[in-house]
């Protein structure tokens with residue numbers, strides 16, 4: 001179990017993000033400590049990464065809306081042998097998918113430092129965004145809070161994952 | 172059952188090896204192509220259609236022209252099929268479609284890869300994964316499929332032992348295939364769980380081993396096949412579906428697009444589960460086999476683990492699966508890994524699988540899976556006699 005907090009990443013030398021014209025405002029907001037989610041003015045969809053069009057209705061009426069930063073853990077993995085050698089400096093570490101309250105799903109790096117000793121992340125765990133300095137960049141990592149989120153079930157998502165609370169086996 | 176859409180009349184497959192010393196991917200593909208065309212009873216002059224896969228490293232662009240030139244072909248229909256592990260199955264229905272559209276008559280489908288000890292450089296820019304996954308420490312297939320497996324475990328209680336069992340059975344079938352890279356090396360559940368953890372819950376022995384090799388298929392119309400007088404495998408139905416690139420874009424984590432692709436293939440073939448007698452299911456990782464069995468409808472979602480104990484994957488078992496050892500036992504040699512499932516189905520349907528022949532193979536379900544459980548292709552194949 002890693003007790004690593006967000007300060008462990010500042011000196012890490014790893015591949016940085018590669019912003020495009022579409023995503024620049026999202027990365028700029030993170031630099032200011034704010035997680036935003038690109039949202040469609042026509043249909044209300046919040047999409048995972050910025051695009052020129054809404055992923056659902058193809059409207060171009062998109063804006064960056066500040067996210068609550070609360071999310072539910074969709075899945076995770078403890079990485080022992082990273083695909084990029086530069087991440088070997090902090091192995092093992094957790095990555096995972098989180099579903100924001102707004103509905104978008106992001107891949108992220110998970111902070112597990114507040115979980116009790118021996119308690120691993122589980123699907124359905126509540127997570128909270130933590131803007132973390134990694135080299136020259138600020139990335140939206142998420143801290144696993146280790147309590148059940150009680151997020152509402154949303155249409156269009158895997159029903160299986162929305163009912164995980166009752167299905168998680170005892171450790 | 173419907174009338175066949177096309178017929179696979181030739182197969183060619185090189186024995187995988189761990190690495191190559193100077194050989195080119197083009198050279199390996201040419202060897203496999205020559206075997207397949209000869210197996211069909213045809214010559215190079217007969218080939219007028221060409222389907223190839225993406226070739227990172229050696230041939231980043233213009234793959235069909237490069238392969239055609241190397242083989243002296245002048246195809247009247249040529250394409251890259253860029254669906255990762257679904258490319259081989261995806262080639263077979265595209266070959267049928269090209270023939271039925273009147274574009275060509277004899278289609279060579281070929282894939283393979285050399286594997287120099289130093290490896291080929293991979294493209295450094297792969298949008299959008301490069302921007303939204305790599306900077307977080309998530310890179311490569313291991314971590315992606317680990318997250319898929321972990322979701323299945325957390326959600327359904329699937330155990331590490333159940334996942335390991337799939338690797339054990341693939342190795343067991345590989346003991347009947349002298350060409351398999353793990354022939355002569357069976358393993359136990361304990362071996363799998365004791366192998367190094369790559370990205371939890373995936374252990375090293377639950378991932379395919381990369382190798383060098385090549386495979387090829389020759390596809391013609393059923394009418395042309397009859398004239399060749401050689402047993403083959405009829406394409407009875409196909410299905411395909413592509414849903415996302417990065418796992419964060421997946422509509423669901425513990426089920427994939429193969430569910431719809433397999434259902435489409437069976438509906439097109441006008442057959443049901445009871446008509447299938449062998450299963451050549453894409454297996455880059457153990458979890459993919461479990462999810463595919465669930466998505467096929469053989470067992471309820473989340474239940475493949477307990478189901479394993481009552482079913483047998485061997486050639487004489489009730490659910491003969493990946494009788495060549497799967498890629499977990501055979502190896503993954505570029506696109507020849509995915510194609511190995513098609514080649515094995517043809518061998519079984521011809522009755523030419525030797526020591527591992529399934530007594531009554533009936534119809535084959537063949538699957539391909541690419542990227543992050545996101546590119547899917549499925550085939551229903553049947554014998555010609």
Ligand SMILES: [Zn+2]
Pocket residue numbers: 040041042043044045054055056057058059
């Ligand atoms: Zn919209």
